[in-house]
Amino acid sequence: MSLLRSTTPAQNASGVGTARGSAGMKTLVITLVGWSVALVIFFPILWMILTGFKTESAAIADPSFIFTPTLESYEAVQARSGYARFALNSVAVAFGSTFLALLIAIPSAYAMAFLPTKRTKGTLLWMLSTKMLPPVGVLVPIYLIFRDVGLLDTRTGLIIIYTLMNLPIVVWMLYTFFKDMPKDILEAGRMDGASTLQEVFFLLLPLTLPGIASTGLLSVILSWNEAFWSLNLTSSKAAPLTAYIASFSSPEGLFWAKLSAASTMAIAPILILGWMTQKQMVRGLTFGAVK
Amino acid sequence: MATLQLNNITKHFGDTAVIKGIDLEVNDREFVVFVGPSGCGKSTLMRIIAGLESATDGDIVIDGQRMNDVGPADRGLAMVFQSYALYPHMTVEGNMGFSMRLAGVPKEERRAKVLETAKILQLEPLLDRKPKALSGGQRQRVAIGRAIVRNPSIFLFDEPLSNLDAALRVQMRIELARLHEKLNATMIYVTHDQIEAMTMADKIVVLHDGVVEQVGSPMALYHHPANRFVAGFIGSPKMNFFDVELISTSPEGVQVRLPGGGECTVPVNAQALENASSENTPIESQPALELGIRPEHLVLDEAGALSGQIEVLERLGGQTSLYVRMGDLLVTLMTDGDVAYRVHETIRFGFAPERAHLFAADGRALPSLAQHPLAGLTRHDNRTSGDAEALA
Numbered sequence: 001m002s003l004l005r006s007t008t009p010a011q012n013a014s015g016v017g018t019a020r021g022s023a024g025m026k027t028l029v030i031t032l033v034g035w036s037v038a039l040v041i042f043f044p045i046l047w048m049i050l051t052g053f054k055t056e057s058a059a060i061a062d063p064s065f066i067f068t069p070t071l072e073s074y075e076a077v078q079a080r081s082g083y084a085r086f087a088l089n090s091v092a093v094a095f096g097s098t099f100l101a102l103l104i105a106i107p108s109a110y111a112m113a114f115l116p117t118k119r120t121k122g123t124l125l126w127m128l129s130t131k132m133l134p135p136v137g138v139l140v141p142i143y144l145i146f147r148d149v150g151l152l153d154t155r156t157g158l159i160i161i162y163t164l165m166n167l168p169i170v171v172w173m174l175y176t177f178f179k180d181m182p183k184d185i186l187e188a189g190r191m192d193g194a195s196t197l198q199e200v201f202f203l204l205l206p207l208t209l210p211g212i213a214s215t216g217l218l219s220v221i222l223s224w225n226e227a228f229w230s231l232n233l234t235s236s237k238a239a240p241l242t243a244y245i246a247s248f249s250s251p252e253g254l255f256w257a258k259l260s261a262a263s264t265m266a267i268a269p270i271l272i273l274g275w276m277t278q279k280q281m282v283r284g285l286t287f288g289a290v291k
Numbered sequence: 292m293a294t295l296q297l298n299n300i301t302k303h304f305g306d307t308a309v310i311k312g313i314d315l316e317v318n319d320r321e322f323v324v325f326v327g328p329s330g331c332g333k334s335t336l337m338r339i340i341a342g343l344e345s346a347t348d349g350d351i352v353i354d355g356q357r358m359n360d361v362g363p364a365d366r367g368l369a370m371v372f373q374s375y376a377l378y379p380h381m382t383v384e385g386n387m388g389f390s391m392r393l394a395g396v397p398k399e400e401r402r403a404k405v406l407e408t409a410k411i412l413q414l415e416p417l418l419d420r421k422p423k424a425l426s427g428g429q430r431q432r433v434a435i436g437r438a439i440v441r442n443p444s445i446f447l448f449d450e451p452l453s454n455l456d457a458a459l460r461v462q463m464r465i466e467l468a469r470l471h472e473k474l475n476a477t478m479i480y481v482t483h484d485q486i487e488a489m490t491m492a493d494k495i496v497v498l499h500d501g502v503v504e505q506v507g508s509p510m511a512l513y514h515h516p517a518n519r520f521v522a523g524f525i526g527s528p529k530m531n532f533f534d535v536e537l538i539s540t541s542p543e544g545v546q547v548r549l550p551g552g553g554e555c556t557v558p559v560n561a562q563a564l565e566n567a568s569s570e571n572t573p574i575e576s577q578p579a580l581e582l583g584i585r586p587e588h589l590v591l592d593e594a595g596a597l598s599g600q601i602e603v604l605e606r607l608g609g610q611t612s613l614y615v616r617m618g619d620l621l622v623t624l625m626t627d628g629d630v631a632y633r634v635h636e637t638i639r640f641g642f643a644p645e646r647a648h649l650f651a652a653d654g655r656a657l658p659s660l661a662q663h664p665l666a667g668l669t670r671h672d673n674r675t676s677g678d679a680e681a682l683a
Contacts, residue, residue, distance in 0.1 A: 184376035187343050192390035192441070193364035202389075206380045 045267075051260035059256040073261035082244065083265060090240035090266075092155050093230075094223040097162035098216050104163070105170040106212075110200060112171070113178035114186065124175065127168040135165075135228050146233055155238045158230060162223040170219050177211030178204065217277055224270045241266035293354055293367070293444030293477040294319050295340065300349035302335055302501075309335050311501040312349070317445075317479065317494075322471050325481045326488040327498035328524070333481045334449055336498070340479065341370050341447055354444065364390075369438035370447040373454065375430045377422040377437075383409075384418040387436045408439045411473070428459045435467075439474065448480040452487065464490060485525050489513070497521050507666075514663035519581065519654040528586045528612065528623045530648075535582045544660065545649055547580060550617060553596025557582065557647045559657035579652040586612065586623040588646040591630065595641030597622075601634050613638070 051059050053069040077083065112120045142161070143152075151157030181204065189203045205212065227242040234243055245266050248259040295317040302310035310332045317323050325333040338344040340351060342363035351358045358366050377386050385392075387408060388401040396404075409415045412432045422430055431451060438446055448467075452460045468491055471478055482488055488495050489509045497504040497512065497520070505517040509525075516522035522530050535547040538554065540561035548554055589597075599615035599622060606628065613624040615638065624640060632638060649657045 182374060182376065184372045184374045185378060187363075188370070188372060188376035188378070188437075189389070190343065190363050191341065191368070191370045192437070193393045198393055202393075203378060207378075 048260045049264050051256055052264045053261075054257050056255060056257045059260070073257040074265075076258050077248075077261045077265065083262075086239060086241045086244035087266075087269070089155060089158075089234075089238055090224055090242075091269075093158045093162060093238070093240055094220045096155065096159040097166065097223045098219040100159060100163045101166050101170045101219055102174075102212065102216055105167060105174050105215075106200070106205075109171050109174035109178050110204065112175050113181075114183065124172065127171060131168050139232060143232065151233075153234045153237050153239075157233055158238055158240070161229050161233065162226060165226065165229070166219045166222055169222070170215055173215040173218070174208075174212065177208045177215070180211075181207055214277070217273070221270055221274065295445060295477065295479070296350075296352040297336075297340070298350040298352065300336070300339060300351070301347045302332070302339060302344065303347045309501050310339070310346075313498075313501075313503055315496060315503065315506070317477060320475055320477055322468075322478045322480065322491060322493045323496060324488040324492035324494070325479065325496045325498055326485055326524070327483065327504075329483055331498040332501040333483075333498045337370075337447055337449055337479065337481045340445075341368055342366050343370075367444040368447055369441045369443035369445075370449065371431075371434045371438050371451045373450040375422075375434040375454075377430060377433055379422050382419050382421055383414060383425070383433050383436075386422070386433055387440050389437070390441050404440055405436075408436050411439065411470075412436050427455050428463065431455065431463060435470070444477065446474075446476055446478040448478065450482055451480075452482070453484070460487075467491065486527065489525070495525075497524060499524075508668060510663065510668045511666040514666050515659060516583075516648065516656055518656055519583065519650045522583045522648055522650070522656065526585055528625065530583045530585050531589070531620075531622045532650075533582045533584075533620065535580050535649075537580055544644070545580075545657065547582060547649070549582070549596050550620070551597055553641075555582075555596060555644050555647070557644050557649050557657075558660045559649050560660055561657060581650040583648040583650060584642050584646060586625040589622070589624040589626075589640050589642050591624075591626055591638060592641040593639055595639040597641060598637060598639040600637045601632055604632065604634055615640075 047063075050065070050067075052073055053071070054067050055070055055072060058064075058067050112124065146152045146157050151160070185203055185207070186199055189199050194202060224240075225242070227246070230240050230242045231246055234240070245259065245262050248255055248262050295315075297313055297315040300310055300313045301308065313336060325336060327333050335344060339346045342358070342361065346359065353366060353368075378389060381389065384402070384405050387405045388396075391401045391404065405418070406415065409418060412435060414429070414432055414436055417425060417429060417433075422433065425433065431454075434451070451467075452463050455463060464487060467480075480487075480491060492509055494506060495509055495512055496506050499520050504524075505512060505521045507515075512521060512525045516525060519532070523532070533550055535549055538546040538548055540546070541556075544556045544558040545561045546554060546556045597617065599617035599620075601613050602616045602621065603614040605612040605614075609628045611626055611628050611630055613626060613630075613632065615622045615624055645659075645661070648659075651657065
């Protein structure tokens with residue numbers, strides 16, 4: 001929208017009197033800008049996918065789009081094995097933490113959206129402010145705690161840390177979705193004899209399901225892509241795909257092709273999931289921005 | 292059988308008092324309308340009755356039982372919301388049967404009850420539709436049906452017609468009145484529209500700034516408004532007000548000087564004013580009096596006490612509204628549709644003194660010496676006579 005507005009004066013100046021032509025120009029410019037931005041954002045991913053199909057020597061040679069594709073990096077990566085185990089950890093941790101986060105966030109967002117107090121806005125802001133602390137700031141205490149309670153290199157430990165990490169965003173998003181739900185409907189339910197739990201299960205959840213789904217999806221993606229905590233808190237047993245990728249960079253020097261192949265395999269599931277649900281995703285992220 | 296009693300209800304939101312001590316009695320099978328301008332507390336009062344909002348102080352008594360601490364569903368009430376508040380993900384049948392589903396009523400029984408209600412409201416062909424596939428009027432009927440299914444002792448309506456277009460509103464008004472008859476239920480209805488209040492109510496409760504200004508039948512409020520606010524709020528177009536000068540009081544009424552120099556004796560009781568004033572000041576020392584006269588009670592009269600220049604003329608066909616400039620005042624006058632006056636003409640007009648109202652400086656009306664013969668009439672009386680005619 002802001003893009004559209006910013007181009008308007010220029011268009012008006014160049015296309016005085018030809019309203020249709022200027023509208024066409026505007027569309028063209030917007031389309032070009034849109035595609036350029038998309039390309040810039042997508043390029044690293046594209047390059048990674050391409051590099052995955054190169055030989056190790058081609059990968060470090062001068063960058064080129066023209067090469068003979070080969071699956072040798074993928075074979076090498078497979079040979080090292082372990083992908084399935086890491087992937088399983090990623091799935092368990094991403095979905096486990098998302099489930100847990102929703103379980104905690106739904107009641108809290110309900111309370112904040114429908115039973116607000118003077119301090120609700122403050123609480124929400126405070127929750128979000130925890131996201132502004134660089135995680136490394138609490139790495140040492142959390143590491144020590146995890147060591148002492150035996151959560152190092154466990155899925156449970158990662159699920160807990162990811163839940164805490166995503167909770168502010170999940171609560172915020174659910175809060176916006178719940179706020180958007182007409183209060184009358186819940187009150188009608190209450191008049192019809194619904195208890196709070198029935199209200200939530202029969203009315204609130206079915207009606208905000210798209211929002212809950214996109215919130216969950218975002219939480220899954222964030223957990224899936226998280227690298228800092230997984231690298232620091234896991235070593236082998238509970239290590240997810242992010243740790244798997246990282247393992248290609250350090251021990252034997254940099255193997256770009258193998259690293260790219262591993263990365264492609266790591267992001268593939270989430271990329272496909274995102275693709276299939278992009279409609280909900282966009283709705284979820286921009287929800288409430290424009291009424 | 293359902294009666295409702297409110298004892299000294301107050302409600303504060305933080306430091307703001309929204310309801311400032313309301314006492315009210317609603318009798319069995321009565322159609323009571325809460326009316327008032329927006330922000331007067333009428334919706335809040337209804338929500339307090341419903342149990343969706345708690346009263347800061349005071350008692351809510353339904354059928355002799357104190358209900359303050361009883362949940363909304365257990366008060367035996369049903370509410371129709373302004374927005375209808377239908378459950379968008381359920382069919383009409385699901386919407387109407389939801390309360391029974393929550394109560395664990397078996398499916399067959401639910402269906403039978405929903406069908407029975409749907410018949411009353413002509414909703415049978417729509418039972419499988421979702422709310423978004425319904426028109427505004429149909430949604431409204433579903434919302435009412437959802438209330439009927441619960442078999443409540445008191446129906447609450449929160450501005451239910453304000454989302455409908457004008458034609459549909461008139462139709463639903465009639466339908467609601469008919470429903471009241473058929474269900475024999477107590478109904479409380481909130482609206483800001485004084486026409487809805489006048490046409491539907493057995494009893495109107497005029498609210499303003501969180502207090503009850505007056506309670507009474509539509510005709511009583513129209514002919515005997517208790518104060519300037521009610522006088523101005525009830526009736527359309529709005530009542531005209533003139534500042535008048537007191538000349539004298541007598542048992543026949545209060546003599547005042549009208550703007551323009553005319554004199555008039557309004558048959559009201561000046562005694563009441565004298566008694567009520569705190570320092571027992573005689574009425575003569577309270578010169579600020581206001582005379583109120585409804586547009587439909589002003590008559591064109593060559594010998595009338597008032598005169599002014601026509602500024603705007605609105606011809607409605609059967610009636611014509613004249614907006615007449617009298618100094619700072621713009622007086623509204625409803626007259627016959629066939630008057631031949633034009634804009635900028637000067638006209639003289641007057642009124643029958645017994646049609647006029649006098650208001651003291653604090654806005655209270657001086658009580659009329661004679662009660663209007665129809666002031667005790669309720670909507671119910673209109674209905675029975677109407678039905679009798681129809682039968683004859």
